[in-house]
Amino acid sequence: xxxxxxxxxxxxxxxxxxxxxxxxxxxxxxxxxxxxxxxxxxxxxxxxxxxxxxxxxxxxxxxxxxxxxxxxxxxxxxxxxxxxxxxxxxxxxxxxxxxxxxxxxxxxxxxxxxxxxxxxxxxxxxxxxxxxxxxxxxxxxxxxxxxxxxxxxxxxxxxxxxxxxxxxxxxxxxxxxxxxxxxxxxxxxxxxxxxxxxxxxxxxxxxxxxxxxxxxxxxxxxxxxxxxxxxxxxxxxxxxxxxxxxxxxxxxxxxxxxxxxxxx
Amino acid sequence: xxxxxxxxxxxxxxxxxxxxxxxxxxxxxxxxxxxxxxxxxxxxxxxxxxxxxxxxxxxxxxxxxxxxxxxxxxxxxxxxxxxxxxxxxxxxxxxxxxxxxxxxxxxxxxxxxxxxxxxxxxxxxxxxxxxxxxxxxxxxxxxxxxxxxxxxxxxxxxxxxxxxxxxxxxxxxxxxxxxxxxxxxxxxxxxxxxxxxxxxxxxxxxxxxxxxxxxxxxxxxxxxxxxxxxxxxxxxxxxxxxxxxxxxxxxxxxxxxxxxxxxx
Numbered sequence: 001x002x003x004x005x006x007x008x009x010x011x012x013x014x015x016x017x018x019x020x021x022x023x024x025x026x027x028x029x030x031x032x033x034x035x036x037x038x039x040x041x042x043x044x045x046x047x048x049x050x051x052x053x054x055x056x057x058x059x060x061x062x063x064x065x066x067x068x069x070x071x072x073x074x075x076x077x078x079x080x081x082x083x084x085x086x087x088x089x090x091x092x093x094x095x096x097x098x099x100x101x102x103x104x105x106x107x108x109x110x111x112x113x114x115x116x117x118x119x120x121x122x123x124x125x126x127x128x129x130x131x132x133x134x135x136x137x138x139x140x141x142x143x144x145x146x147x148x149x150x151x152x153x154x155x156x157x158x159x160x161x162x163x164x165x166x167x168x169x170x171x172x173x174x175x176x177x178x179x180x181x182x183x184x185x186x187x188x189x190x191x192x193x194x195x196x197x198x199x200x201x202x203x204x205x206x207x208x209x210x211x212x213x214x215x216x217x218x219x220x221x222x223x224x225x226x227x228x229x230x231x232x233x234x235x236x237x238x239x240x241x242x243x244x245x246x247x248x249x250x251x252x253x254x255x256x257x258x259x260x261x262x263x264x
Numbered sequence: 265x266x267x268x269x270x271x272x273x274x275x276x277x278x279x280x281x282x283x284x285x286x287x288x289x290x291x292x293x294x295x296x297x298x299x300x301x302x303x304x305x306x307x308x309x310x311x312x313x314x315x316x317x318x319x320x321x322x323x324x325x326x327x328x329x330x331x332x333x334x335x336x337x338x339x340x341x342x343x344x345x346x347x348x349x350x351x352x353x354x355x356x357x358x359x360x361x362x363x364x365x366x367x368x369x370x371x372x373x374x375x376x377x378x379x380x381x382x383x384x385x386x387x388x389x390x391x392x393x394x395x396x397x398x399x400x401x402x403x404x405x406x407x408x409x410x411x412x413x414x415x416x417x418x419x420x421x422x423x424x425x426x427x428x429x430x431x432x433x434x435x436x437x438x439x440x441x442x443x444x445x446x447x448x449x450x451x452x453x454x455x456x457x458x459x460x461x462x463x464x465x466x467x468x469x470x471x472x473x474x475x476x477x478x479x480x481x482x483x484x485x486x487x488x489x490x491x492x493x494x495x496x497x498x499x500x501x502x503x504x505x506x507x508x509x510x511x512x513x514x515x516x517x518x519x520x521x522x523x524x525x526x527x528x
Contacts, residue, residue, distance in 0.1 A: 040305065046415070051501075051502040144416050145413065152408050159423065239312060239314075
């Protein structure tokens with residue numbers, strides 16, 4: 001079997017990376033996807049770089065052994081903390097640079113970034129943005145409660161709006177015109193975040209940009225699939241109903257099955 | 265060295281178990297304590313029984329190999345899901361039964377229980393309460409956002425009160441007279457919870473009851489320490505500053521050091 005027929009691997013700490021899967025599916029409808037959600041050890045966003053790097057290395061190795069032709073690290077925290085240290089014989093992609101590039105294309109000069117505590121602590125977005133345009137002003141803030149609020153299902157709730165307002169007020173006071181949603185969970189809060197930031201701020205969700213980058217790179221490497229029966233397979237380190245429920249919402253399906261796997 | 269000179273092991277998914285350490289220190293001031301916080305894999309409260317059991321077995325084994333004379337599973341979720349399956353040559357204690365016993369002593373007939381989703385899903389508190397008094401009415405609700413709110417440091421905040429109110433209203437509507445704080449993080453929210461439940465509801469924090477049970481059992485087994493230099497040692501599977509900050513608040517100290525350990 002030609003390597004091009006192998007699936008694309010996508011890994012996230014939990015369910016959020018499925019927004020990247022959905023974007024890949026729209027752009028590359030012939031590709032099979034093998035998803036790994038490290039649900040037994042999530043969240044990553046409050047943990048140290050040492051731990052996140054170890055988990056990321058092992059997850060990437062798991063995907064490689066399962067025969068993926070390329071891997072997307074859909075988790076912002078893992079991309080921010082671990083990407084620069086990673087080595088692998090297969091191509092792999094993070095989500096920070098594509099998101100930063102999209103933000104720089106969009107901005108009139110002032111970019112806000114919201115993400116987990118560990119992503120903000122790494123300063124990865126500000127560095128990626130300044131590598132492209134050193135004149136841009138970047139304001140960042142960690143939003144630790146937004147992921148639990150999404151997982152509780154309070155996507156469109158006055159309490160969520162109130163908490164988002166508290167996190168975002170300092171960024172809005174600085175006059176940001178573009179807001180990077182620096183965690184794969186945040187696109188699920190777009191309606192609430194839009195109420196808070198108003199109509200004038202452009203929100204950047206890196207899922208589409210990452211999918212575009214993957215498509216271009218696989219084409220360049222002659223790794224695009226020509227098959228007609230793409231398959232989706234979902235591996236989880238902890239199997240629970242919450243994942244399935246959120247996953248079916250994100251992927252707009254109702255018969256998702258999952259496989260339990262142990263990744264040390 | 266006599267076994268009685270060995271430390272008591274205490275394990276929690278994170279920092280919350282330190283409320284049990286503080287209670288042990290007050291009641292048994294001569295005892296050394298070895299604490300294990302499984303911070304690399306927290307939280308447990310949203311994960312499946314299979315995963316929580318595996319983590320609990322391995323954590324208990326870690327403590328045993330480090331030579332503790334007895335172990336306290338301070339995590340409510342681990343106690344609720346894993347205790348009945350555990351085997352160990354040393355004595356070990358969970359927090360559900362002591363909390364349930366205290367609630368039954370306190371109640372006039374209607375007990376409310378708040379805890380993580382996994383603890384509530386296990387029905388462990390209701391079973392433990394009904395084993396002591398089958399007439400008591402038990403109403404339970406999962407409060408997944410309370411732990412993240414504590415970890416964000418919003419202990420005493422209008423948003424936290426609003427969220428607590430939403431969780432507790434159905435219990436208050438049922439006329440509960442006693443509320444079990446079924447997660448080691450919740451005692452840190454006592455002031456806010458008191459505003460919500462009013463003065464008439466008794467709040468049960470199992471830390472003191474667990475410490476009393478440990479003291480009685482160690483006395484029975486002739487395992488109480490007679491040393492004058494108790495030592496406290498803190499092991500974490502992920503080392504980060506947030507743990508230290510919360511730990512110093514709970515233990516009222518300012519020079520806490522931690523050791524990184526790998527528990528698979």
